[in-house]
Amino acid sequence: MKLITPTDHQLNDHHRDLFQQGAGVIATDGDLSAGLWFDHTPEYQGRKIGTIGGCEINEAAAGFLSDCADYLHREHQCQTVVGPMNGNTWQQHRLVLDSNGRDPFFMEPIEPAHFLETFRAAGFEELSSYSSSSVDLTATARDFASLEKRLQAASVTIRPIDPAKFESDLGAIFDLSLISFANNFLYTPLKKSSFVGKYMSAQDHIDPDLVLLVERDDDLVGFVFCMPDLFAVKQGKPPAIIVKTLAVLPERNLSGLGSLLVFKAQAIAKSKGYTEAIHALQYQSNSSRRISDRFDAKIFRQYALMAKTFTQIS
Template identity: 45%
Template sequence: MNHSDIRFYPSSDIPPLPLLEGLPSPDELAPMSEMPDGRIFLLNAQGQAVAHTALWWNHTPCLEGNEVGAIGGFAALGEIEAVALLEAAVKELQAQGVQKVVGPMNGNTWRRYRYIAESTGRGPFLLEPRNPASYPEWWRAAGFHEIAAYSSSTILLDGQPTVADALKKRLLKSGLTIRPIDLNRYEEELRAIYTICLKSFASNFLYTPLSEEGFLGAYRKLKDRIDAELVKIVERDGVACGFVFAIADLEAAARGEKPALIIKTLAVDPEARCPGLGSVLVDEVQMLGYQKGFSTALHVLQFDDNNVRRITTRHHGETFRRYSLFAR
């Protein structure tokens, strides 16, 4: 392939391009609503796209004090095409002044990012990222290295607490109350959860704040799928300061399997000064899940070095999937 096979387009000026059979469409992997700054296509001799990806260099996360360039919405039909496409993507981002390139990431970590790198073969769970098994090796062949690792684990539920009762009593005596989400005030409840997320995740790797509307839009889709008792909100003096969001693995149920309970999101406002609250919330929702018939919980998509991961270790979690985020 030669350089003339590469086509770069600003996202506002992409002509209709035919795709070779088997290649997902760009909008399927990186919709225009996610505002990529540009897209790159690799074309064959017949003018058909055999690989494509989206690029972000504006409003991206910072790494070591500098904004990164992000490559996401990636698809390729072979390693040669993948390497050529990624080389072109890096060069375009460098031309935009980017020093560090990260991917796969659709602009930021609130959207689709990272690849499954290792798996025991367990079926995919609700809201899990997907990728062909060859993709991580193709990125490595293009000179990328792992910059962050994540994992998902299974927890066997037995209905027994794993934190001392004294810890929960101490937290409740400090003025905290724990209650289920009120679906009749779902929008209002989501706004309170959003505020907690902004504070709790601010120090996370590659963090960028998400607009309130972007957050609400993502969680609105889940309203009809959730059991209110499995979403716990913590308040002090009427102000929300923590929550755990758990949901049944409806994708497993659709396959005819017994669903696990997914511990999707756990967050505590660091300003609330409630050490141990995260452990109490996970313990409480897992015991309730057991009472509702769940025998397994999934602690999912955890950064390998954070407090939530330590809670998983305390529950003797067994890793069934590992994920990688790459950089160059």
């Protein structure tokens, strides 16, 4: 196994991209390659994590993945090695566990089908599971009138993101995300400039009506971030929206706000001609999965993060 560093002179575009995402080295063996992360990675049960991502592997790569994990354990004292993950959960991670065969949606991380068995053959086991599901927007929706009335009494207002102050609204979304997601599985903070810059660059693909902000006394207390499935548009398929991110402050008097936000976003989407909502990449133990159940969401794809744990530090 050969290790490529950021200072090597002959880097291809894929290598440069992985180093920009924080990979410490890139491991190669013939046609096989993978980025290895060992700094600024999440912790798991108090253990240091190393991650393997950006994989270019085939069905016979179990030995290569095992060598990558051994390197992270031996040279960087990583007690748990997770993959596929490009460093943290803000970047590409997960492989497909099960699928009904539907085409990928916009920004969905779809790794080749052989990844699952290859990681398993290298000694990795399922660490966490996720799913994406579909909601039929042409069906009759539940009535959330009483919930909306209760939340209005709590002095909250709902508005779309403002294109005229898009950057500042994104900043408020980031600040709320730090609070709302702090206890999420394998959560690591992201620089505010990176978060805002990412969505500023995608502004042309975002319909402001489908990004709803909830404020109380001018402070953001919740949001839902949806965007069109651009793949469906290009492929001439029925229009769909992706319910990408949902966050609400963990306060008792805001109970039910997440369901109301999803309901309102989906109602707006339906009025614009969308026929489907994709509830994307939900952690199976997250409250958002329970919200999806309230809308009769049907799972079409399941994903996993895989992990290999070492019992002793080398």
